[in-house]
Amino acid sequence: MNTISLIKKSAATTLVAASLALPVQAADQVNVAFFLEWATPNQIAKVDKTYEDAMGVPVNWTNFDAGTEMTEAMLAGDIDISYSQGLAPFINAVNASAPIKMIGIAVQYPANDCVVRNGAGIDKSNATELEGKAVAVPLATMADYSFRMMMRALDVDTSQIKVIDQVPADAAVSLADGAVTMACGFGADSMAKMYEAGTPLMNAADKKAAGIISFDVVSVTEKFAQENPELVRTFMEVTDQSNKMWAKDQSRIDVIARDAGLSVEATRAQMATFYFPSNQEQLEKYFNKGGLADVAIGVVGGAFATKENPALKDYSVVIDTSFLK
Secondary structure, three states, X not given: OOHHHHHHHHHHHHXXXXXXXXXXXXXXXXXXXXXXXXXXXHHHHHHHOHHHHHHOOOEEEEEEOOHHHHHHHHHOOOOOEEEEEEHHHHHHHHHXXXXXXXXXXXXXXXXXXXXXXXXXXXXXXXXXXXXXXXEEEOOOXXXXXHHHHHHHHOOOOHHHOEEEEOOHHHHHHHHHHOOOOEEEXXXXXXXXXXXXXXXXXXXXXXXXXXXXXXXXXXXXXXXXXXXXXXXXXXXHHHHHXXXXXXXXXXXXXXXXXHHHOOOXXXXXXXXXXXXXXXXXXXXXXXXXXXXXXXXXXXXXXXXXXXXXXXXXXXXXXXXXXXXXX
């Protein structure tokens, strides 16, 4: 038996044994949202059914095109846990008083790219020429956050841009067809198509210098967390074990690639830019006072605040780190 199998078996056995001593759970299944084209270590546990083994109930996974769709499904009662929901759609939801909570960080990654169509004659030095042009952006997502932050850094007036709300796959087509001058998005295949049609407005160093960083969260409906705390805790424990196994052994990247709907090469390239913090790291470096998440949540909260849905005075009320302990 290889190292991954041993760890998987040990983690599942320990967690199942622990769950047997607990009261019967209210839920007889768990519905989880995830993204295609977004490769993460826990997809091995998803495919191997480690989550089911540890949680003791069926786990149903549904893929979505954007974090905003995840929120809608959670509010409709169709999804209990959203894995790797963008911080921006989460913030938009809680600004609008949605009954959901952030319970952890799924992945930290470079801010999403906005790609300018080849031949447009626009780069970061004359980005103000985007004013008056059409730009495809999946609104209320981390790509939208990245777009806003880039425009702010480059002194571009977004009110003068014709922003078209499109999911990345559609935005890539619009960029290639010349329907938009720039497109912003995420997802390995969608971004690869954008890169074929254009060039990123800002490179990784530019974005880092401008303080534009991104991470996705794990969110859960308040109702599900209150009624099924041990299921939620076990979900986070299996995810943490998956991340630790991946840090030691990437030999099963083909499993992740197939589940993400990507080639092995695209998966390897994408995951090379991803960082999956452990539960302990999250508590010590992300959710601590002045930590990465603590600071970013306030920034994103302000960026997406509106008169109808103002930023919360204190975002700690929509964060529950108890499931990381």
